[in-house]
Amino acid sequence: MRFPFAILGLAAALAACTGDGTPPPAAVSAVPVQRGGALLDRVIGQTAPALTSLFGAPVADIREGPARKLQYGNATCVLDAYLYPKGRAEPTVSYVDARQPDGSPIDRASCVGALQVGRKH
Structure with a gap:
């Protein structure tokens, strides 16, 4: 029973090699966190x-x-901005949710950026 596990371990070790002795490159994030x-x-x-100024008229x-x-x-994408009042002040955005038009997930910040493309700020 140890033989199949030894083969799997060897296969995993070989898969990690790049062939020239250098380690594989680290994964790079496509979107910087700060942005x-x-x-x-x-x-x-x-x-x-302010949202209307940023994105134009809402669809809903x-x-x-x-x-x-x-x-x-x-x-x-589709962005939902939820506004709630704080005391007597005008309601402000407390939470945003985003999704692709087909309902698939999308990063909220990416959606904000996509909605601003082509708009003057």
Whole structure:
């Protein structure tokens, strides 16, 4: 029974080799973490007029009591921005959710960036 495990271990060790003795390159992130945070900071804490200035008119504006959901979308993604009041102040974005038009997941910051493409700031 030890023989199959020895073969698997050897196969795993050989798979890690690049052939020239150098280790495989480290994985590189495609989107810097700081940039994603900066893009989300453009939305979180903003008012409805600020979002309209950033993205244009929403495709949906849903109100339920004091809460409001503004939805923006294009061919790349759909962004839901949830606005809630704090005391007597104007409601601001507390949370955002994003998805591709087919419902598949997408990074929220990437969606914010995609919605801004082609818009003047």
